Structure formats: C-alpha cells, structure tokens
Amino acid sequence: MSSNNFKCGFVTIAGRPNAGKSTLINSLVGQKISIVSSIPQTTRYAVRGILTRINYQIVFVDTPGMHIFRHRLALKLNNISRDSLAYCDIILYVADLSRFPVKEEETVLDIISRLKIPVVAVLNKIDKSKDYLNVYLDLIKRYDSGRDIFKYFIPASALKGINLDKIEKSLEEFLPFNPPFYEEDVLTDFSREFRIADIVREGFYRHIKEELPHSMAVKTEEIVDRGKVVYVLCSVIVETQAQKKIIIGRGGRLIKEAGIYSRAEIEKILGKKTYLDLRAKVLKDWQVNFRFLRELGYV
Numbered sequence: 001m002s003s004n005n006f007k008c009g010f011v012t013i014a015g016r017p018n019a020g021k022s023t024l025i026n027s028l029v030g031q032k033i034s035i036v037s038s039i040p041q042t043t044r045y046a047v048r049g050i051l052t053r054i055n056y057q058i059v060f061v062d063t064p065g066m067h068i069f070r071h072r073l074a075l076k077l078n079n080i081s082r083d084s085l086a087y088c089d090i091i092l093y094v095a096d097l098s099r100f101p102v103k104e105e106e107t108v109l110d111i112i113s114r115l116k117i118p119v120v121a122v123l124n125k126i127d128k129s130k131d132y133l134n135v136y137l138d139l140i141k142r143y144d145s146g147r148d149i150f151k152y153f154i155p156a157s158a159l160k161g162i163n164l165d166k167i168e169k170s171l172e173e174f175l176p177f178n179p180p181f182y183e184e185d186v187l188t189d190f191s192r193e194f195r196i197a198d199i200v201r202e203g204f205y206r207h208i209k210e211e212l213p214h215s216m217a218v219k220t221e222e223i224v225d226r227g228k229v230v231y232v233l234c235s236v237i238v239e240t241q242a243q244k245k246i247i248i249g250r251g252g253r254l255i256k257e258a259g260i261y262s263r264a265e266i267e268k269i270l271g272k273k274t275y276l277d278l279r280a281k282v283l284k285d286w287q288v289n290f291r292f293l294r295e296l297g298y299v
C-alpha cells in the first residue's frame with residue numbers, strides 16, 4: 001500500500017445541522033459509520049471514516065452541525081466541530097440545497113473562510129431541489145472573495161449517490177503526501193461502545209420528535225460475549241420522568257420498536273446474534289455533568 005507517492009490526509013466535513021454530512025461520510029466510505037436522522041443535531045462526535053484506495057487514503061471526520069446555540073449540549077458540539085476544522089488538510093463543506101440559506105449558513109461560511117484551508121463545496125440534496133443552487137453559489141463566492149480557498153463546487157446527492165466520484169477526485173487532488181495513517185481494512189476508529197450507543201440513539205430518533213432528542217443520551221454499559229449471542233446492555237438517559245414515559249411508550253411499545261431496529265444494526269457491526277437490553281433512566285442534569293459527558297465521549 002505504501003510508496004513515496006502515497007497521499008493521505010484529514011478531511012473534515014462541516015455544515016449546518018441536517019445538511020447531510022453523516023449521510024455523505026457513509027456514502028463515501030461505503031458503510032454506516034455515522035448515524036443519520038431527520039432531526040437536526042444528530043451527530044455528537046467527531047466520527048472518523050476511512051477510505052483507502054491504491055494510492056491514497058482519506059480520513060473523513062464527520063462533525064456535529066454548526067448552529068446558533070439553543071441548548072446546553074450545543075456549545076460542546078460546536079467546540080467539537082471547530083476543533084476538527086482547525087486540524088485538517090481539506091474541508092468538505094456541505095450545503096443543503098433544499099433549504100434557503102439563513103443566518104446559520106453564514107456563520108458556518110464565516111468560520112470556514114477564515115481558516116486558509118482548501119475547501120470543496122458539496123451542494124447536497126440535488127435530487128430534492130435545485131431552486132437555491134445559484135443563491136448558494138453567490139453566497140459562497142461572496143465569502144471566498146479575495147481568499148480563493150473554495151476549490152470546487154459540486155452539486156451532489158449523498159442519499160442517491162450522485163457525483164460522489166467527483167467529490168472523491170477533487171479531494172484526492174489536495175491531499176498531502178503521507179504514508180497511510182490506518183491499515184487498509186480499517187473503516188473507522190470509533191469505538192464499539194460509542195457506535196452501539198449511537199445506533200440505539202438513532203433507533204429512538206426514528207420515533208421521537210422536537211426537543212426530546214436533545215435531552216436524550218445513550219451509554220453502552222456492557223458487551224458480553226456469551227458464545228452464540230452477544231449480550232449488550234445500554235442505558236437510555238433522559239432528563240425528566242415525563243420524558244422517560246415517552247421513550248418507553250405505551251405498554252413499552254416505543255422502546256421495543258427502537259430496540260428491534262438497533263439490534264439489527266448492531267448485529268451488522270458485531271457480526272453475531274445480539275441480545276440487546278435497553279434500560280431507561282432519568283439523570284436530571286446530564287448535559288452539565290462533566291464526568292458523565294466524558295463517559296459519553298462528548299468532551
């Protein structure tokens with residue numbers, strides 16, 4: 001795999017919440033690395049996904065969508081995004097063509113355009129809408145004016161796989177010469193515990209809406225190999241008793257539904273039959289409990 005001509009570098013994916021960043025990293029790497037949902041602010045980690053080709057390796061870093069603060073966890077998530085941006089070789093900026101660019105978009109562009117790192121702009125969700133294509137192009141060019149850091153503008157669909165090859169090719173061009181950082185069969189360095197916890201969170205996000213997702217966290221407590229099955233215990237943490245009632249659902253329906261989805265996804269990762277045990281818990285101030293946030297890997 002390695003030779004003097006080998007290229008390898010970090011590509012941080014940045015953009016507003018819900019733009020399709022996690023969908024894009026999954027499509028580019030070819031496996032579900034980062035969870036996806038229709039709820040903004042789904043991603044809570046700097047999730048790495050690794051793509052290895054014969055002569056280059058791209059280490060993608062998915063980040064939480066950057067946004068104007070609305071809740072306490074948001075501050076931590078924005079810090080994760082900013083840190084990942086400061087130490088990368090290329091920025092993959094993702095815009096959502098199906099929504100008009102509001103102030104939040106300008107905040108992201110303002111941060112990115114000050115960094116002096118080459119940017120590849122992905123104008124995502126082209127399968128859904130092209131109405132604002134020129135609005136985005138004009139806006140980006142305004143921020144790029146006099147800086148010349150935006151190298152490519154690629155209309156694409158992360159969901160339908162449109163123009164992924166163009167994105168990869170443009171990134172390759174700006175990768176620095178380095179030996180590979182990871183073995184060629186490694187797709188992510190995200191730990192099994194965190195991946196499982198995130199998949200369980202994704203399982204719930206399919207059913208719950210509005211503010212509740214931001215009040216929820218999942219922690220993997222145990223993974224025990226019992227021969228034919230793997231036993232996995234996760235705590236599903238919320239802030240109030242009322243929220244606990246919602247996530248359990250009438251007669252335990254919601255927690256069961258989320259469990260069925262998550263178990264199937266976890267089995268793909270573990271490659272083994274899994275028994276998934278989900279327990280709902282109330283931890284009132286988990287978002288400001290530093291020790292707990294660290295256990296969750298959010299700080």
Ligand SMILES: Nc1nc2c(ncn2[C@@H]2O[C@H](COP(=O)(O)OP(=O)(O)OP(=O)(O)O)[C@@H](O)[C@H]2O)c(=O)[nH]1
Pocket residue numbers: 015016017018019020021022023024035036037038039040041042043044063064065066124125126127128156157158159160
């Ligand atoms: N139509 C369409 N939908 C997409 C596309 N890419 C992503 N989506 C949808 O957009 C929603 C958000 O996708 P995510 O990948 O979770 O977005 P994100 O930018 O990672 O969001 P955060 O983690 O919250 O910042 C999901 O419902 C996706 O299915 C696309 O190319 N076309």
Ligand SMILES: [Mg+2]
Pocket residue numbers: 021022023034035036042043062063064065
């Ligand atoms: Mg995401």
